Amino acid sequence: MNPFRYTRVTTPKAAIAAVIQEGGTYFLAGGTNLIDLVKREVILPEKLVDITKLPLATIEKTATGIRIGALAKNSAVADHALVQKQFPLLAMALNAGASAQLRNMATVGGNMMQRTRCSYFYDPSMPCNKRSPVQSGPDKGQPNGPAGCGAIGGFNRMHAIFGGSGKCIAVHPSDMCVALAALDARVNVAGPKGERTIPFTDFHRLPGDRPQNDNTLLPGELILSVDLPTNAFAEHSHYLKVRDRASYAFALVSVGVGLKMNENTIQEARLAMGGVAHKPWRLTEVEQFLQGQPATEVTFRQAATLAMKGAKGYGENDFKLTLAPNALIDALKTATKTA
Amino acid sequence: MDTNPKNPPIDRIDGRQKVTGAAKYFAEFDLPNMAYCVIVGSEIARGTMARIDTKKAAGAPGVLGVFTHENMPPIPGWDAPVGGQADGPPPKPKTEETYRILSSPKILFDGQPIAMVVADTFERATYAASLIKAIYTRQPSKTDLRKYLANGVMPGGAQGADYSRGKPDAYQSAPVQLEANYTIPIEVHNPMELHGILAHWTGEKQLMIYAKTQGVNATQQAMAQAFKIDPKNIQVHTEFMGGGFGMGLRTWPQETAVVAIARKIGRPVKLMVHRSQMFTLVGHRPYTVQTIQMGADTNGKLVGLAHAATAETASYEDFTEATVNMTKFMYACPNVSTRYRIVRLDRGVPIWMRGPGEATGAFALESAMDEMAHKLGLDPIEFRLRNYTETDPEHNRPYSSKHLKEAYQKGAEAIGWSNRKSQPGSSREGDWLIGYGMSTGTFNAFRWQANARALLKADGSLTVQSAVTDIGPGTGTALTMIAHNVLGVPIDRIKVEYGDTSLPNAPTQGGSAIVSAVGSAVFDVCTAIKKELIELAVQSAGPLAGQKPEALTLADGLLSVETDPSKKVAVAELMRSHNRMVIDKSGESKGGPNLQNYSMYSFSVHFVQVRVNPLTGVVRVSKAVSVADSGRIVSPKTAASQMIGGVTGGIGMALTEEAVIDHRFGRFVNNNLADYHVAVHADVPAIETIFIDKPDPYINPMGAKGMGEIALIGFAGAVANAVFNATGQRVRDLPITPDKLLRTA
Numbered sequence A: 001m002n003p004f005r006y007t008r009v010t011t012p013k014a015a016i017a018a019v020i021q022e023g024g025t026y027f028l029a030g031g032t033n034l035i036d037l038v039k040r041e042v043i044l045p046e047k048l049v050d051i052t053k054l055p056l057a058t059i060e061k062t063a064t065g066i067r068i069g070a071l072a073k074n075s076a077v078a079d080h081a082l083v084q085k086q087f088p089l090l091a092m093a094l095n096a097g098a099s100a101q102l103r104n105m106a107t108v109g110g111n112m113m114q115r116t117r118c119s120y121f122y123d124p125s126m127p128c129n130k131r132s133p134v135q136s137g138p139d140k141g142q143p144n145g146p147a148g149c150g151a152i153g154g155f156n157r158m159h160a161i162f163g164g165s166g167k168c169i170a171v172h173p174s175d176m177c178v179a180l181a182a183l184d185a186r187v188n189v190a191g192p193k194g195e196r197t198i199p200f201t202d203f204h205r206l207p208g209d210r211p212q213n214d215n216t217l218l219p220g221e222l223i224l225s226v227d228l229p230t231n232a233f234a235e236h237s238h239y240l241k242v243r244d245r246a247s248y249a250f251a252l253v254s255v256g257v258g259l260k261m262n263e264n265t266i267q268e269a270r271l272a273m274g275g276v277a278h279k280p281w282r283l284t285e286v287e288q289f290l291q292g293q294p295a296t297e298v299t300f301r302q303a304a305t306l307a308m309k310g311a312k313g314y315g316e317n318d319f320k321l322t323l324a325p326n327a328l329i330d331a332l333k334t335a336t337k338t339a
Numbered sequence B: 001m002d003t004n005p006k007n008p009p010i011d012r013i014d015g016r017q018k019v020t021g022a023a024k025y026f027a028e029f030d031l032p033n034m035a036y037c038v039i040v041g042s043e044i045a046r047g048t049m050a051r052i053d054t055k056k057a058a059g060a061p062g063v064l065g066v067f068t069h070e071n072m073p074p075i076p077g078w079d080a081p082v083g084g085q086a087d088g089p090p091p092k093p094k095t096e097e098t099y100r101i102l103s104s105p106k107i108l109f110d111g112q113p114i115a116m117v118v119a120d121t122f123e124r125a126t127y128a129a130s131l132i133k134a135i136y137t138r139q140p141s142k143t144d145l146r147k148y149l150a151n152g153v154m155p156g157g158a159q160g161a162d163y164s165r166g167k168p169d170a171y172q173s174a175p176v177q178l179e180a181n182y183t184i185p186i187e188v189h190n191p192m193e194l195h196g197i198l199a200h201w202t203g204e205k206q207l208m209i210y211a212k213t214q215g216v217n218a219t220q221q222a223m224a225q226a227f228k229i230d231p232k233n234i235q236v237h238t239e240f241m242g243g244g245f246g247m248g249l250r251t252w253p254q255e256t257a258v259v260a261i262a263r264k265i266g267r268p269v270k271l272m273v274h275r276s277q278m279f280t281l282v283g284h285r286p287y288t289v290q291t292i293q294m295g296a297d298t299n300g301k302l303v304g305l306a307h308a309a310t311a312e313t314a315s316y317e318d319f320t321e322a323t324v325n326m327t328k329f330m331y332a333c334p335n336v337s338t339r340y341r342i343v344r345l346d347r348g349v350p351i352w353m354r355g356p357g358e359a360t361g362a363f364a365l366e367s368a369m370d371e372m373a374h375k376l377g378l379d380p381i382e383f384r385l386r387n388y389t390e391t392d393p394e395h396n397r398p399y400s401s402k403h404l405k406e407a408y409q410k411g412a413e414a415i416g417w418s419n420r421k422s423q424p425g426s427s428r429e430g431d432w433l434i435g436y437g438m439s440t441g442t443f444n445a446f447r448w449q450a451n452a453r454a455l456l457k458a459d460g461s462l463t464v465q466s467a468v469t470d471i472g473p474g475t476g477t478a479l480t481m482i483a484h485n486v487l488g489v490p491i492d493r494i495k496v497e498y499g500d501t502s503l504p505n506a507p508t509q510g511g512s513a514i515v516s517a518v519g520s521a522v523f524d525v526c527t528a529i530k531k532e533l534i535e536l537a538v539q540s541a542g543p544l545a546g547q548k549p550e551a552l553t554l555a556d557g558l559l560s561v562e563t564d565p566s567k568k569v570a571v572a573e574l575m576r577s578h579n580r581m582v583i584d585k586s587g588e589s590k591g592g593p594n595l596q597n598y599s600m601y602s603f604s605v606h607f608v609q610v611r612v613n614p615l616t617g618v619v620r621v622s623k624a625v626s627v628a629d630s631g632r633i634v635s636p637k638t639a640a641s642q643m644i645g646g647v648t649g650g651i652g653m654a655l656t657e658e659a660v661i662d663h664r665f666g667r668f669v670n671n672n673l674a675d676y677h678v679a680v681h682a683d684v685p686a687i688e689t690i691f692i693d694k695p696d697p698y699i700n701p702m703g704a705k706g707m708g709e710i711a712l713i714g715f716a717g718a719v720a721n722a723v724f725n726a727t728g729q730r731v732r733d734l735p736i737t738p739d740k741l742l743r744t745a
């Protein structure tokens, strides 16, 4: 860990100002990811700006749905009555993540901003383009350790099958974000140039030539809250997380499903997968296909085949080419059965 | 948990201390003026350090010393191997290379210490350590055992010798044949408590050590050897240990280095390693590849059996374990051969991990037994019964005790074996496939030499002493029960003192041998006290005068005639009337000729029910029953906990645990507890433990055999067999993660 400065702020404005003053400054929320990264020297901060005292932890009903503050704890969101009733998919996804202790510390904003768990990224003596970008600069990060992608040709069992690039095949590790992507969430942010709203599916990005950028947040921007629109999926929601042990492990593949059903017919569908791409992998095409289809195994299999268009294995993660469609079938089966 | 009226299930005597935080582990000792040491590990697996820059670190705040191969203080006894293992010092390495910590710029394995930084606080030492930069000349590293199987060498010692009886290739002429390969990955002990040591020179040749060791006497010997001082002047203290599982079975080089550094800087020094260093500096279960060749006749009798194993070791030290031993004596097979090889790789040296080689070997043998039973169309238990042996076919002598048939039967009943369908893949519950599997486990029952002391006071209290460390199995509780059973002193009046070299010498906690070894010593000294009490009572005037010593019993502080309890005397009164305020006995205890006349083993049978999701490849152990045939159960409650712990480790071994190396670099890529998956609560169902609880007449006065290892040995095989029963898919490479079932689908 390198020596850094620490300040605590009480208004979003002060938080933003503190970050843009100098490079190498990070917001500190629950700290469950950031502190690990600092201890492992993946991140060498100049300054940490503690935002835990900002008034951004509320969860409230709005005219169009629900607004969840960026500093709401993962456990508070999962336990919230409104979330459990109207957005069970989000509650399920949150509870599938990490451990109870971590969920009590982790915030919604921090969860969205958490970095990949790629082992090479976490070990500064190993090659990694995300940690040590080839093009560096004030906005692009500084090199830290050897460049290259350790995972390509290496231990890539946990890695992406969709949307990877020759530079990076990491996945975004969040469970919560899979549910938020499926449920058409929108992210409210504030920055030096004012406030804006980002559709959740545009928040995270694919690695391309800039694997150092996980998302589209601009320097100095602070996540304020997440909005979820009211939906009709509560009855037929399921979050399936396939992992190496029953709890406290990141997803090999996860599937978030929300369906609106009429008898045995799927009227509307929302689908996203986790553990398969650099961002929560929304399956819009499959959603359209499912619309008006009977909830049968045949339908699910067709959906799964469609979902896998463009999938690519990198060796150790080839099994995901089987696991991902199977998990989708399994999740659809469960979601359509729920009464 | 079975209970026996003679041995009521008492609570762990140190339970309260542990859950309230009163139990003090090595790292919790703080000494005045204490300094902290942090190890910097190599970032390559083979090569040399061209340069190491320590200037910045040396100048960092609070730093008291930075030690590398350039300035490491000498260790006078360094030329002798730094030993102190359970069974004596290790054999002198026959390897071409030697590893002496911080003695050369040569790098022999990933994480090898290249510097040790000492500062006045842990945080400052950690920071200074991060400033050390090394420039390496990398050489290609050999870490992938599968690539170098041809480099296997026959290790020295009994363990290494090839074995055969009958015709070696007999299986080839059998009507039903099987040949299969099984792989065990690197597993890391990963106890919660991190490894380390606190060394304090209390005089020029006087040393106090708080360590994380499974054997305080072994550490004492190792340090005496290394520093050429009298062991009497070294005190080692390890009363509590936050899990060992084998990683504390030797004194590791960095421990010796800390002692040397403490002397150099003239302050007590504490080392506690980083979790990632638990993967590189304190051993592991070696990656092992095995082949089983098996032939049987159509009646289900084994005709021939061959078991070969090749395991990794370090380039600088040969590590061996008893991987193929079970095959030699488990079944009545006339033609058996075994072969064990090791391959020297650019890896840190392995060490025994719970169940050690026997657990590795049992996975292969007991999987193969299941495969063969299936080929023969036999129930796996029936197949084992057809090849059951009442005498040890390896040594041609009787077993001291073996009640395995009863164990098969009791376990089968408890799991509901009759629900098992012989056709794989034919049992379902909703979308999940259900399967049942079983496996046998066995481990040597040892009786090592040990010392103990017992002091009975006239106030009715008893103190029992032995240097042995309780690494968690409940040794202290078991010793309490043994003393209680001999002397009848109420449990709450017995105090057991252990885990310190100031107490009578004891062997290292390991090999499932401590109840047998130290328990016997406690039994003996307590029996000596009892004898003296009886002598006092019968030889002097009083209610018991002139009685035959054999006619007396001792319970609840009363000595009485068994057939006429009205004739009695209180022990306290007896002692006081003879002006004996304390009866103090100590002595050494060891086994007699029976150890040679009988083959002594503990046995276990594991039964599991698994649920497998055919779409996702997820396996869940939904029921587990483990039966132990390990002689008399001395302390039923802690013994049950011991079994539960073993089974939990077994679930990890079967389903989740694997330390992964990226062989391009020769380095670990999942060296933390988020990515190295030990079983968590949600992976572990309620575990039913059953004890046969019949005393072994020959091993020791309690009739008790060990059970630490058999709790785990065989368990992984039972899971693999159940997965086969559920799915028809045979996974021969542990752990059975979802990808493996999807790959073979």
Ligand SMILES: Cc1cc2nc3c(=O)[nH]c(=O)nc-3n(C[C@H](O)[C@H](O)[C@H](O)COP(=O)(O)OP(=O)(O)OC[C@H]3O[C@@H](n4cnc5c(N)ncnc54)[C@H](O)[C@@H]3O)c2cc1C
Binding pocket: A026, A027, A028, A029, A030, A031, A032, A033, A034, A035, A036, A070, A071, A074, A096, A097, A098, A099, A102, A105, A106, A107, A108, A109, A110, A111, A112, A113, A114, A173, A174, A175, A176, A221, A222, A223, A224, A248, A249, A250, A251, B674
């Ligand atoms: C062992 C372990 C297992 C885990 N398992 C899972 C799992 O199974 N599934 C899962 O989904 N997650 C898992 N997690 C990750 C966990 O969910 C994240 O660590 C957590 O959500 C991060 O939230 P935080 O508030 O602690 O963020 P911090 O660590 O404080 O911050 C993380 C990042 O977000 C930035 N940030 C925080 N708040 C804001 C904001 N309002 N605006 C802009 N930037 C912000 C910070 O600057 C930092 O870069 C696991 C973590 C650990 C340590």
Ligand code: SF4
Binding pocket: A116, A118, A119, A120, A121, A127, A128, A129, A130, A131, A148, A149, A150, A151, A152, A167, A168, A169, A170, A211
């Ligand atoms: S996959 Fe991405 S994060 Fe992982 S090593 Fe490659 S570049 Fe780094």
